[in-house]
Amino acid sequence: MERLMVKYEEMFVPKKTCTIDRFGRADDCEPCDSVCESDCKNCVIQECFTRLGEYEGTGLTPERIRELDRLYSEKYREVAKLRRRDTPVKVKPLEIYHPVGYRVGQCSKCENIVRDYMKFCFECGCRLEWGSWEERQKWKDRMLQNFMKKGRR
Template identity: 40%
Template sequence: MERLTGRYKEMVYYARCYDGTCNDYCHNETFKCEEDALNRLAEYEDTEITPEQILQLDKLYSEKCRELAEYKRRLQKEWIPCSERIPEEGKTVLVWFEYFRYGNYNKPFQTWGISYTIDETWSGFVNGQSGWKDLKILAWMPLPEPFKETIRDCKDSKRLAEREKFFRD
């Protein structure tokens, strides 16, 4: 934003008068600097927003941007190419893989599944099965945290208490 005013300690001045762009407006009878400043002030006052409210809006906007970034980070896990790295030994992960599919396809086919690594290589098992023709795991990502039902999620709190007791015993 082009400022029409400047500040020096407690003084306010017309910025153009001191930076050399005034072109003698302040010294002729039209007083262009005052007119510009008054127009800008009127536009600001038309918004009916105080400086304090602007600072609050700016703070709120920054907070919401951070919250949105965190939300995206949690929801939007990225696929990790196998060429970059593979997961920890024995850790079950979501995989994007390719295998040769017979029948109508009779060509490589890509889909997703669940797999894990053994001795720093893929186990050969996807979705609990082996024997995939020309299996090639292309990328992977960690599985999300398992769903845990809470009283808020469950309309019947007695049913939830029974489930928790069942799983504890």
């Protein structure tokens, strides 16, 4: 992409207002004081020239910037989807399958049957959190102990 701006005396100015020396640098530039009758460093037009010159310095074309924006948006959506998937869902405890020794529960999101060796639900892909099972098991153990104590009286 051809540059529209050239750096001249610490500022960017339109290339067409300058004469260019044999090294490709600005040799002499016409001021824009006919448009803004003030100091060029505080001029609104100069701010625009500076931003355009800095943009040109990146070497990116408008098409490439649109492509980068599209790719960034796709990745952002992908990351958001993975974050939703990796947010753990609590498993609703059902029972312990004693012959084999694993716990059986139900995925809170899709209600699929899951086992404690599963880190993710095979149906919906959500990360499973088995922490509530231990709490429920402790509660069931306390209830059983209380029942046994009352039964002995």
